[in-house]
Amino acid sequence: MIEKIEEKGGLKGAILGMGAVIATTLVFGLAIPGQAQVFRVDPAPMEPSPGKYTTGTFSGNPESGKGVYFRKCVWCHGPDGAGDGPSAIRLVTKPRNFNQGTFKIRHTASGELPTDEDLFNSVTHGLPGSVMPAWGSILSVNERKDVIAFIKKELVKDRQFDDPDEEITVIDYGTQIPSSPESIELGRDIFMNKAKCVECHGVEGRGNGNLTQRDDWGFPIFPANLQKPWNLRGNRRDPYNPRNIFREVSTGLNGTPMPSFRDELSEEERWHVANFVISLTEVKRPIDPETSRPMIGFVIKSRYVPDSGIVPDTPTDEKWLTVPAQFVGMASQIIQPPRHFIRTVDDIRIRSLYNDTEMALLFEWDDRTESHLNPDAEAKYDFKRLSSESFPAINTTQYTHENDGERGPLKDVNPEPVGVYNDGIAVQFPQVWETLAPPLKPYFVHGDEKHGVDIWKWQADGTVEEIEGHGIDALQVREDKNVKVTYAKWENGRWQVIMKRTLLTEDKEKSAQLVNGTNIPMTFFAWDGDAGEVGGRMALSTFYYLMMEPPIPTTVYIYPPIVFFVLIGLLSWARAAAIQFKKDHEGEEG
Amino acid sequence: MSKFKIKAFFAQLLALILAAPMIAWAGGGGGPFDAGTFSAIKVGLVVFAIFSAWLIKDKMGLPLPKLIQAPLLWIICYIGFRVILQPPIPFSLLAMYMGVCTVCIFLYCSLTRPSWEEFSHPIAVMLREDHATAKMSRYATFLIIPGLIAAQTYNQMLPKFGEPIELRTVHPAPPASINVHKKLVTLQTAENPFRIGDDGNYLKVGDEQKYFGGNAWTGDVPKFLQEVQQGGVVFFGTAGCFFCHGDNLDGKGPFSFAFNPIPANFADPGTISQLQETFVFWRVAKGGPDLSREAFPWASAMPPWEKHLTTNEIWKVIIFEYWHTGFFPRTWG
Structure with missing residues (x-):
């Protein structure tokens, strides 16, 4: 009886203990994120899916929408909604000029005004691939509705949403045809022959077709790269969903050369095209919800080719398939003069292999143009902007830089189409990285005075250079010829380049030594010669790490079985002891 | 049982x-x-x-x-x-x-x-x-x-090949003073010259609240909001801060996905609201390269803006950042 009570006491103690654990959890759980709760206006983002579409219109309050507009939108879209805010001058996809009532992403027939829900979704999910962010996680539902009401009432000037002549026809998704090899094949035929999508979007859909087109406002516009659906404006943050493609093929993009195919193609045909377009992205990389782009891992794994195998010279070799292509995000070099705002290479895919003597990198990146140095040729990308006078909202002349006068007022900073430069790719390692105590590294843009970098650079004219870098304006080509490029080919809007180097070199001070089993810091750079990219005008990445995976030691296969059998032995011994114990007790009792 | x-x-x-x-x-x-x-x-x-x-x-x-x-x-x-x-x-x-x-x-x-x-x-x-x-x-x-x-x-x-764990100090200790455009700025005492109220006097931290959410573009724009608007033009135009720090100043600009560490999120209560205005001035003026070692200057894509902007432009962009996010700078008073 007494023991029973004691046991209850033990139970209560345990409950109290648990209570204490939970209370602690509660205190910590509330206290730490608590700070963030106070200020955050963070309505849950909408489901990232086009989902069910209703044509419902809704009302918002234009007066309060005006407040939202002048806090959040005016900086790009301008005080008059003419798409001429302070940022507009440096953007390639220009902010929408609302005045004409021309909107790209709609459910309505070509040339028609959008529905309220179309506008709401564009604000909520943003327009990926442009700088328009997803406001759904920033503005509340009512704020979004209000700002749309304001835009419709005040900023769309040439047309009226309540004009009885402005009838809209909302497109019908019909019956979605699920993707299948047959459907994709039918879609391919339409893409290539019937609808001639290929003329602009290219044979493999990388948007490397007609590059000389202009939109309704006179700005240059380039066909979409369909292999990067995360960059499609109308993807509603659900890039691998064929409904988006079906919609855009059906409605066209108002104001752009992308026509509506609603009359040319039947509903089934449009579904086949949509399935084909989605099938173009072979590897459906998982999308990072924070960036709405493929997830990035910062360790570039290089796989060992065993048995004194050869590292392949061409990308078709099956050995490359033993490593997944890894995704490297690229930004423009906007840090140091010459600041560059429009890089065309926004990602690189990397594979790497190594053997006992050399390491190889297979670079793959999309580039609409194959560019070789030619000062007399006309660049295919026409980035020439309308001059700053076209952007009255930003009176750039008042921003004279009194402290570094030579750079003068903010000008049209986009490159004029003067000549064609080389396409190029480069990878950079710290010199003598072994002696830098982690995390110390040289400055990521070509190193700094104290810590140099070893840059391996390939250019489309075939030059391969090993460059010592101590800063963007302190580069020196070295004599060494350790780096080889065994393959470089541009095809259908994509470069494939294989770069190789011996693991070790003679000059251990100037060139990076490659050792397996450690993280070696590396940075990537890319140039698009038809977009005026040369020297410091380039795309760059942040620090990644090259990890040459060491071969798996044989002990890995030896110890676990040993552990297994030793444990069985121990358990058997415990069984023997238990039986003996019982016997002894029986003896005692007997 | x-x-x-x-x-x-x-x-x-x-x-x-x-x-x-x-x-x-x-x-x-x-x-x-x-x-x-x-x-x-x-x-x-x-x-x-x-x-x-x-x-x-x-x-x-x-x-x-x-x-x-x-x-x-x-x-x-x-x-x-x-x-x-x-x-x-x-x-x-x-x-x-x-x-x-x-x-x-x-x-x-x-x-x-x-x-x-x-x-x-x-x-x-x-x-x-x-x-x-x-x-x-x-x-x-x-x-x-x-x-x-x-x-x-x-x-x-099995050998594992993860990213090395590198602990970075986000807000390292600032220097006592910095030299920007040949002028010495003492961080303890310097003031933002554009905190000017309607009466032309210095606007104490917190008093600018009445301008939050105001329209800096149309109508009768008070002096303070004019400065905010010009700061916004620096943020979106002259400097192009939004390429990294985002249209909503939340560190999610179009280039942010490519950088590591990711750009600072000013909309987060852990950044500019925890810092003095002069600390922000130091960060903007000197950028990544002036960070101390524990803050990883080599990986920061933040340019030293003194090379691109005037001192006034830097102060203006700072009041814009506080106005846009609705935060106040930290003060010791």
């Missing part, structure tokens, strides 16, 4: 099974709720689930067998420390806490003789008896336990 006992057993099991996904969900921070924002609700739900399990136990008056209770308690403790407790605690601390938990649970099981017997009896039966049930459980135990440990050994021994 009576029917009642079996019922109670299953009721408890059910409650715990229900609790598990909730715990996972709460810890994962996924789902429709943003991590952190709704953590109170999440923790509340988990607490509710665990307590309902205990409530059922109490109401039924019949506890689970000790042999099941002990590992369950252990797992709940582990989940509590590992998943629910935020921010995550280091492994050494976790090991210490779990060590204490293990001792406590062992004590709880072995404190009295009947309790110990209840706990150890099934183990003894499994080890020595020769009837069918004991045999089956013995074979299972003898295979599963060594198998799991061997698998764990294999996993541990």
Whole structure:
């Protein structure tokens, strides 16, 4: 009886203990994120899916929408909604000029005004691939509705949403045809022959077709790269969903050369095209919800080719398939003069292999143009902007830089189409990285005075250079010829380049030594010669790490079985002891 | 085992099974709720689930067998420390806490003789008896336990190639003074020259609140908002800060995905609202290269803006950042 009570006491103690654990959890759980709760206006983002579409219109309050507009939108879209805010001058996809009532992403027939829900979704999910962010996680539902009401009432000037002549026809998704090899094949035929999508979007859909087109406002516009659906404006943050493609093929993009195919193609045909377009992205990389782009891992794994195998010279070799292509995000070099705002290479895919003597990198990146140095040729990308006078909202002349006068007022900073430069790719390692105590590294843009970098650079004219870098304006080509490029080919809007180097070199001070089993810091750079990219005008990445995976030691296969059998032995011994114990007790009792 | 006992057993099991996904969900921070924002609700739900399990136990008056209770308690403790407790605690601390938990649970099981017997009896039966049930459980135990440990050994021994863990100081100590455009700026005493109220006098920190949410573009724009507007033009035009720091100043600009560390999120209460205006001035003027070693100057894509902007432009962009996010700079007064 007494023991029973004691046991209850033990139970209560345990409950109290648990209570204490939970209370602690509660205190910590509330206290730490608590700070963030106070200020955050963070309505849950909408489901990232086009989902069910209703044509419902809704009302918002234009007066309060005006407040939202002048806090959040005016900086790009301008005080008059003419798409001429302070940022507009440096953007390639220009902010929408609302005045004409021309909107790209709609459910309505070509040339028609959008529905309220179309506008709401564009604000909520943003327009990926442009700088328009997803406001759904920033503005509340009512704020979004209000700002749309304001835009419709005040900023769309040439047309009226309540004009009885402005009838809209909302497109019908019909019956979605699920993707299948047959459907994709039918879609391919339409893409290539019937609808001639290929003329602009290219044979493999990388948007490397007609590059000389202009939109309704006179700005240059380039066909979409369909292999990067995360960059499609109308993807509603659900890039691998064929409904988006079906919609855009059906409605066209108002104001752009992308026509509506609603009359040319039947509903089934449009579904086949949509399935084909989605099938173009072979590897459906998982999308990072924070960036709405493929997830990035910062360790570039290089796989060992065993048995004194050869590292392949061409990308078709099956050995490359033993490593997944890894995704490297690229930004423009906007840090140091010459600041560059429009890089065309926004990602690189990397594979790497190594053997006992050399390491190889297979670079793959999309580039609409194959560019070789030619000062007399006309660049295919026409980035020439309308001059700053076209952007009255930003009176750039008042921003004279009194402290570094030579750079003068903010000008049209986009490159004029003067000549064609080389396409190029480069990878950079710290010199003598072994002696830098982690995390110390040289400055990521070509190193700094104290810590140099070893840059391996390939250019489309075939030059391969090993460059010592101590800063963007302190580069020196070295004599060494350790780096080889065994393959470089541009095809259908994509470069494939294989770069190789011996693991070790003679000059251990100037060139990076490659050792397996450690993280070696590396940075990537890319140039698009038809977009005026040369020297410091380039795309760059942040620090990644090259990890040459060491071969798996044989002990890995030896110890676990040993552990297994030793444990069985121990358990058997415990069984023997238990039986003996019982016997002894029986003896005692007997 | 009576029917009642079996019922109670299953009721408890059910409650715990229900609790598990909730715990996972709460810890994962996924789902429709943003991590952190709704953590109170999440923790509340988990607490509710665990307590309902205990409530059922109490109401039924019949506890689970000790042999099941002990590992369950252990797992709940582990989940509590590992998943629910935020921010995550280091492994050494976790090991210490779990060590204490293990001792406590062992004590709880072995404190009295009947309790110990209840706990150890099934183990003894499994080890020595020769009837069918004991045999089956013995074979299972003898295979599963060594198998799991061997698998764990294999996993541990396989070489792992993760990103190196590098701890960066986000807001390192600023210098006492800096030299910008040949003028010495003492960070302790410098003031933003554009904090000017309607009366032309210096606007004390906090007093600018009346301009928050105001329209800096149309109508009769007060002096302070004119400066804010010009700061915005620097942010979006002259300097192009938004390429990294984002249209909403939330660090999610179009280039942010390519950088690591990601650009500062001014909309987060942990950044500019925790800093003095002069600290922000130092960061903007000198950029990444002037950071001290523990803040990783080599990886920062922040340009030294003194090379591109005037001193006035820098002060203006700072008032714009505070105005846009609705925060006040930190003051010592």
